[in-house]
Amino acid sequence: xxxxxxxxxxxxxxxxxxxxxxxxxxxxxxxxxxxxxxxxxxxxxxxxxxxxxxxxxxxxxxxxxxxxxxxxxxxxxxxxxxxxxxxxxxxxxxxxxxxxxxxxxxxxxxxxxxxxxxxxxxxxxxxxxxxxxxxxxx
Numbered sequence: 001x002x003x004x005x006x007x008x009x010x011x012x013x014x015x016x017x018x019x020x021x022x023x024x025x026x027x028x029x030x031x032x033x034x035x036x037x038x039x040x041x042x043x044x045x046x047x048x049x050x051x052x053x054x055x056x057x058x059x060x061x062x063x064x065x066x067x068x069x070x071x072x073x074x075x076x077x078x079x080x081x082x083x084x085x086x087x088x089x090x091x092x093x094x095x096x097x098x099x100x101x102x103x104x105x106x107x108x109x110x111x112x113x114x115x116x117x118x119x120x121x122x123x124x125x126x127x128x129x130x131x132x133x134x135x136x137x138x
Contacts, residue, residue, distance in 0.1 A: 002077045007124055008052050010070040016041060016057040023053060037105075065118035073122035083125045086111055103127065 013019050023029045023045045032051065034044040045053040062068050076082060090097045090113055097113040107127035114120055 004075045004077050007073040007075040007122075008050075008054050009072045010054040010056065010122075011068050012056045012058045012062050012070045013068055014058060014061055016043065016055060019043075019055055020045070029053065035106075066120070069119070071112070071120035071122050073124055075124050075126070078125045078128075083109055083111070086123060 011019065020031055020043050024031060029045040029047050029052075031043050032046040034042060034051075034054075038056075041057040043055045044051040045055065056070065062070075087097070087099075090111070095113055097111050100110040100112070102108045102110075109125045109127075111123045111125070112120060113123070
C-alpha cells in the first residue's frame, strides 16, 4: 500500500462559527458541501475544490494528547488487495483498528488506527469509478 496524499484533517471545536470565519477570512478557504448523514453540526472547508479540513462542533473543549485534532486522513493508492494487506499488517503488529464501510452510498472503505503518539489516522480506500461513470464524465 502506498499513501497518495494527505486527504484532510478533522477539528473538534466549541467555536464552530469562529473557526469557519478564520479559515474563510484568514486563509481564503471556502465553506462547502458536507454530507447530511453526519449526525453532528459542523462544516467542511475547501481549497481548490477539495474538502481539506473537516470541522465538528462539540459541547466542550477536547482534552487529551491531540486536543482538538480528532484525526488526520490519508488517501491511499488502493491497488487490489491493499485494504486486506493493511489489516493483516496491523494485526501482525498487534495494533487495534476500526473499520468503516460507506458503500454503496459512497465508494469508500476506511481503516482507523492510532499512531504511537495517540493521533488517530484515517486510511481511505476508494473504489475505482464504475465504467459507466467514467464514460459519462468523458
